[in-house]
Amino acid sequence: MTTMRRAPEKRRPMKEMAYLAAFAVVSVLALVGCGASANSSASPRPGDITIKPVSDASGRAEPDQPIHCAATHAKLTKVAVTRPNGSLVDGTLDTATGTWRPTHPLGLDARYTVTATATGSAGTSVTKRLNIETIDPSGTVTAQSITPATGAQVGDAQPVVVVFTKPVTDEAALQKALSVTDTHHVTGAWHWVTDRRVDYRPRTYWPLGDKITVTGDLDGVNAGKGLWATGDYTHTFTVDSDVHAVVDPGTQSMAVYRGSRLLRKLPISSGGAHYRTWGGYLVVLDKEAKIRMTSCSVGLSCTPGSPDYYDLPVLWDVHLTWTGTYIHDASWDNAAIGRVDNSHGCVHLSASDAKWFYTTVTPGDLVQVINPSKPVALDNGDGDWNLSWARWSTPDATR
Known part of the structure; x- marks a missing residue:
C-alpha cells in the first residue's frame, strides 16, 4: 500500500503577517471610535414646541x-x-409642568396669540407661536346691579349687594372673582x-370715613352648567x-341715635294687628321726598271704598323693604301717632318729625324694629344684619 503524503502548508511571509495584524488593530480602533461618537455627551439641538390649550368640543379654548x-x-x-x-x-408659568395659567380668565369669544420659548443646554433657543380663540358660549350671566x-x-x-x-x-x-378692599x-x-344675589358686609359696621372698593373680574368665569x-x-x-334708629311698637316710639348719642325720641304708629311691621335689622334702601302709595301695588285691596284701600301722595319717605x-x-x-299701632306695616310719623328724620338719615343707615314675631x-x-357673624361668614350656610 502506498501512503499519500499531505502537501506542506504554504506559509505567509513575515512582512505580510505584520501588515494584517496592524490592519486588525486599526479596524478595532475605528469601531471603537464610531461607538464613542454615537454615545457622546454633546447636547442635541432644541426641537419642536407643542402648545395645547384646554378646549371645548368646538376646539376653542376655555378662558379659565x-x-x-x-x-x-x-x-x-x-x-x-x-x-x-x-x-x-x-399669567404665571409653571416650568416644571409646562403649564401657563391666566391670573384672570381670558375674555369670551376673543383672540389671543400664545408665544412659547425653550432653550437647550447649549444655549440654543427655539420659539413657537399659536393663535387661539376662546369659546363663544350660548349662555351668559352678568351683574344686573351692584349696590351701592x-x-x-x-x-x-x-x-x-x-x-x-x-x-x-x-x-x-x-x-372668587369678586373682591372688596x-x-x-x-x-x-x-x-x-339667593342663587342670584351675593352680599358682602363687615363683621361690625364700617368705620366712619372708610372708603370701600368693590372689584368684579367676572369676564370669562365659568358659572356652571x-x-x-x-x-x-x-x-x-x-x-x-x-x-341708627330703634322702632319699638310696644311703646309707639322711635329712638334715633348718631353713634351712641341719642338725638331724638319720636312718637310713631306702626303696623296694626293684621299688618305687623317687619321686625329685626333693616337697612335704609333709599329715600324720596314724595311718592304715590297705593294699596293695590303691595297686594292689598284694589277696590276703592274697601277698608284696606288707599291711593295718596306721601311725603318724606324712607324706604326699608322691597315689600313696601x-x-x-x-x-x-x-x-293715632304715639298712641296706637294701626298702619298697614309702615312706620307713621308727624309731618315735622318725618321731615327731620328724612333729612337726618342716609341710605345705608340701620333701623332696628323690635318685633320678634315677624322677622324680615x-x-x-x-x-x-339679622344673621350672626358665625352664620354669615360660613360658606354654604343655610340661607
Whole structure:
C-alpha cells in the first residue's frame, strides 16, 4: 500500500503577517471610535414646541383653564399670551409642568396669540407661536346691579349687594372673582342670599370715613352648567353716616341715635294687628321726598271704598323693604301717632318729625324694629344684619 503524503502548508511571509495584524488593530480602533461618537455627551439641538390649550368640543379654548406647553430636547423658559393689540395678558408659568395659567380668565369669544420659548443646554433657543380663540358660549350671566352705586356716600350698615341676571350654580367661582378692599382694613365676608344675589358686609359696621372698593373680574368665569360670566366692574363708595334708629311698637316710639348719642325720641304708629311691621335689622334702601302709595301695588285691596284701600301722595319717605315698608309722614293719622299701632306695616310719623328724620338719615343707615314675631327675610331689602357673624361668614350656610 502506498501512503499519500499531505502537501506542506504554504506559509505567509513575515512582512505580510505584520501588515494584517496592524490592519486588525486599526479596524478595532475605528469601531471603537464610531461607538464613542454615537454615545457622546454633546447636547442635541432644541426641537419642536407643542402648545395645547384646554378646549371645548368646538376646539376653542376655555378662558379659565391653563395652556399646556411642551418642548423636545429643551427646557421651556417663557410663555407669553398677548391680545390682538399687542398688550400682554397677566399669567404665571409653571416650568416644571409646562403649564401657563391666566391670573384672570381670558375674555369670551376673543383672540389671543400664545408665544412659547425653550432653550437647550447649549444655549440654543427655539420659539413657537399659536393663535387661539376662546369659546363663544350660548349662555351668559352678568351683574344686573351692584349696590351701592359708585361714588355713593352711605351709612355704616350698608352691605355690598351684587345681583346677577340669572341663577348661578358655581357660586364659589363667581365669588372668587369678586373682591372688596377698604382703607380701614376691616374684616368682612361674602354670603349668598339667593342663587342670584351675593352680599358682602363687615363683621361690625364700617368705620366712619372708610372708603370701600368693590372689584368684579367676572369676564370669562365659568358659572356652571354651560353658563359663563361677562363684564368687569369697579365700584367705590364712602361711609359718612352712623345714624341708627330703634322702632319699638310696644311703646309707639322711635329712638334715633348718631353713634351712641341719642338725638331724638319720636312718637310713631306702626303696623296694626293684621299688618305687623317687619321686625329685626333693616337697612335704609333709599329715600324720596314724595311718592304715590297705593294699596293695590303691595297686594292689598284694589277696590276703592274697601277698608284696606288707599291711593295718596306721601311725603318724606324712607324706604326699608322691597315689600313696601317705609318710615314716612302720616299727617292724616295724627290721632293715632304715639298712641296706637294701626298702619298697614309702615312706620307713621308727624309731618315735622318725618321731615327731620328724612333729612337726618342716609341710605345705608340701620333701623332696628323690635318685633320678634315677624322677622324680615334676608332678601326683603338688606336683612344681612339679622344673621350672626358665625352664620354669615360660613360658606354654604343655610340661607
